[in-house]
Amino acid sequence: MAESHAILDEHGHSHDEEHHVGWKKYAVIGLVLAIITGVEVAIFYVDALAPVLVPALLVLSAAKFFLVVQYYMHLKMDHPIFGRVFWAPLFLAVLVVIGMVILFKILPTYGVFS
Amino acid sequence: MGVGVWGVRSGQTIHKELILATAAVEHHHPVHPPTATGLNTWKVGFWVFMGSETLFFGSLISIYLVYKGTSVVGPYPSDVFDIPLTTVSTFVLLMSSLAVVLALDFLRAGRRNLALFWTMMIIVLGATFLGFQAYEFTHFYHVGLTLSTNLFGSTFFVLTGFHGAHVTIGVIWLLILWVDMFRGKLRPENSLRLEIAGLYWHFVDIVWIAIFTLIYLME
Numbered sequence: 001m002a003e004s005h006a007i008l009d010e011h012g013h014s015h016d017e018e019h020h021v022g023w024k025k026y027a028v029i030g031l032v033l034a035i036i037t038g039v040e041v042a043i044f045y046v047d048a049l050a051p052v053l054v055p056a057l058l059v060l061s062a063a064k065f066f067l068v069v070q071y072y073m074h075l076k077m078d079h080p081i082f083g084r085v086f087w088a089p090l091f092l093a094v095l096v097v098i099g100m101v102i103l104f105k106i107l108p109t110y111g112v113f114s
Numbered sequence: 115m116g117v118g119v120w121g122v123r124s125g126q127t128i129h130k131e132l133i134l135a136t137a138a139v140e141h142h143h144p145v146h147p148p149t150a151t152g153l154n155t156w157k158v159g160f161w162v163f164m165g166s167e168t169l170f171f172g173s174l175i176s177i178y179l180v181y182k183g184t185s186v187v188g189p190y191p192s193d194v195f196d197i198p199l200t201t202v203s204t205f206v207l208l209m210s211s212l213a214v215v216l217a218l219d220f221l222r223a224g225r226r227n228l229a230l231f232w233t234m235m236i237i238v239l240g241a242t243f244l245g246f247q248a249y250e251f252t253h254f255y256h257v258g259l260t261l262s263t264n265l266f267g268s269t270f271f272v273l274t275g276f277h278g279a280h281v282t283i284g285v286i287w288l289l290i291l292w293v294d295m296f297r298g299k300l301r302p303e304n305s306l307r308l309e310i311a312g313l314y315w316h317f318v319d320i321v322w323i324a325i326f327t328l329i330y331l332m333e
Contacts, residue, residue: 030212061327089165093172100176
């Protein structure tokens with residue numbers, strides 16, 4: 001643990017690791033993000049994919065989200081504490097969204113609270 | 115710069131400070147005063163702030179989803195959403211995130227002109243995104259959808275309006291940084307300023323990734 005963070009600078013990330021992400025890799029990630037967005041819109045217009053539209057969009061959206069957070073926001077290379085203070089509230093936010101949808105959208109369709 | 119002495123502490127702390135100081139000299143970065151984590155407090159604080167922002171936007175998104183489909187009068191989402199247009203604006207915002215990492219990369223490498231160019235690109239792309247949003251809001255207004263028309267209008271405008279406000283703040287922030295970089299005040303040594311602004315920009319980008327999928331595509 002201590003060894004892996006032995007050369008952290010004042011920004012909290014390792015210069016050795018940072019050098020692995022250059023502008024070419026950033027550009028490739030940008031291209032992947034653009035392609036995923038294109039795929040999302042494409043499947044939106046394909047009627048045959050309507051039954052799997054929601055899960056497919058959620059997976060693709062999550063992939064974009066993780067790419068930006070891990071590489072563009074450098075969480076993959078940065079000190080783990082940054083990840084902890086970000087992922088924990090994000091997890092809570094997702095739980096809030098799911099909880100609200102279950103309480104106000106799904107349960108009432110089964111006659112609960114009616 | 116250099117190896118500073120901040121007082122007598124444990125051997126481990128002093129060892130950490132020496133490592134930081136050495137890294138700073140080798141990479142021309144300033145050394146910040148010692149902290150409990152050994153990390154810059156601005157950056158830690160900003161990540162905490164972004165964590166709180168996820169809860170803020172999570173609440174707005176959940177309110178939108180809860181009231182989704184409950185409007186008793188139109189216009190409804192399917193009447194007003196223009197997916198191709200929003201796809202272009204989403205692409206613009208994603209590319210602005212690419213511009214952020216390139217600007218930071220070039221600033222740290224001391225390539226000032228490229229850093230200036232890519233920082234300006236973020237500003238231009240961010241302003242373009244805001245232009246798309248202004249067009250969309252105006253169009254919605256003309257077809258009869260306002261903040262008080264129905265539940266869809268209320269929740270949609272509050273959610274996307276707050277996001278747009280965040281983008282506006284980001285554009286202003288980056289404009290200030292661009293001027294500082296142009297005047298030579300923002301250099302590789304204090305690139306943390308651009309890094310934190312970049313984190314903020316990426317954050318508004320990932321919020322839009324969620325909004326685009328949950329609000330526009332899952333209409």
